[in-house]
Amino acid sequence: NAGVMQNPRHLVRRRGQEARLRCSPVKGHSHVYWYRQLPEEGLKFMVYLQKENIIDESGMPKERFSAEFPKEGPSILRIQQVVRGDSAAYFCASSPPGGEKLFFGSGTQLSVL
Amino acid sequence: KQEVTQIPAALSVPEGENLVLNCSFTDSAIYNLQWFRQDPGKGLTSLLLIQSSQREQTSGRLNASLDKSSGRSTLYIAASQPGDSATYLCADRYGGATNKLIFGTGTLLAVQP
Numbered sequence: 001n002a003g004v005m006q007n008p009r010h011l012v013r014r015r016g017q018e019a020r021l022r023c024s025p026v027k028g029h030s031h032v033y034w035y036r037q038l039p040e041e042g043l044k045f046m047v048y049l050q051k052e053n054i055i056d057e058s059g060m061p062k063e064r065f066s067a068e069f070p071k072e073g074p075s076i077l078r079i080q081q082v083v084r085g086d087s088a089a090y091f092c093a094s095s096p097p098g099g100e101k102l103f104f105g106s107g108t109q110l111s112v113l
Numbered sequence: 114k115q116e117v118t119q120i121p122a123a124l125s126v127p128e129g130e131n132l133v134l135n136c137s138f139t140d141s142a143i144y145n146l147q148w149f150r151q152d153p154g155k156g157l158t159s160l161l162l163i164q165s166s167q168r169e170q171t172s173g174r175l176n177a178s179l180d181k182s183s184g185r186s187t188l189y190i191a192a193s194q195p196g197d198s199a200t201y202l203c204a205d206r207y208g209g210a211t212n213k214l215i216f217g218t219g220t221l222l223a224v225q226p
Contacts, residue, residue, distance in 0.1 A: 004156070006156075031212065033212065033213070035214075035216075041218065042117075042202070042216040042217060042218040042219065043157075043202070043204075043214075043216040044216070045213045045214065045215075048212070048213060056213060059213075091156060091157070093157075095212055099212075100144075100145060100162065100206070100212065101147070101159055101162055102147075102159065102212060102214065103159070104149075104156040104157040104158075104159075105156050106154075106155050106156040107155075107156055
């Protein structure tokens with residue numbers, strides 16, 4: 001029983017490059033959440049997805065950020081033209097339909113040089 | 114707007130001591146409240162989840178209470194051990210059907226052997 005798998009664990013990008021963060025939820029979980037933890041700050045909700053649908057993206061910046069959760073394969077959080085302020089730990093969580101407990105991955109630490 | 118605050122920000126205790134971590138929230142209209150543990154470089158581990166209709170939950174040496182009317186939750190750790198050293202986060206599920214959590218900034222606990 002694998003938990004939530006995120007890769008890569010660490011990602012280094014230069015300003016202006018693209019960052020792709022992957023999240024494979026717990027087997028059988030169809031709900032995925034992305035959270036961001038900026039240095040010295042708490043975790044902030046970014047986006048909530050179900051298979052092939054974005055349900056709530058109220059926490060995601062309007063520009064440069066996008067997320068998807070296709071019918072097959074992992075959920076992807078994509079950040080275009082990264083800037084230094086994007087440096088943070090990005091956590092993915094999943095839950096089954098109707099489930100209240102979230103299961104978190106180990107996160108991807110993004111560093112923008 | 115819901116705000117979640119945790120006090121103290123950091124706590125150091127000798128091994129064997131009982132301790133209490135505090136969490137307060139500004140709007141009592143929550144669905145549930147969860148306590149998580151975060152170890153350095155790792156994801157979050159869910160410790161306890163209290164439904165809005167419940168007053169407390171217990172798991173081993175951990176006991177979490179919820180008082181919606183005062184906007185407070187506490188996490189009680191009995192007979193602390195060095196292995197309990199971590200950051201403890203509270204989060205409430207607030208507003209709407211999505212499992213969007215509002216996190217506090219955490220309490221960094223160090224248990225000295």
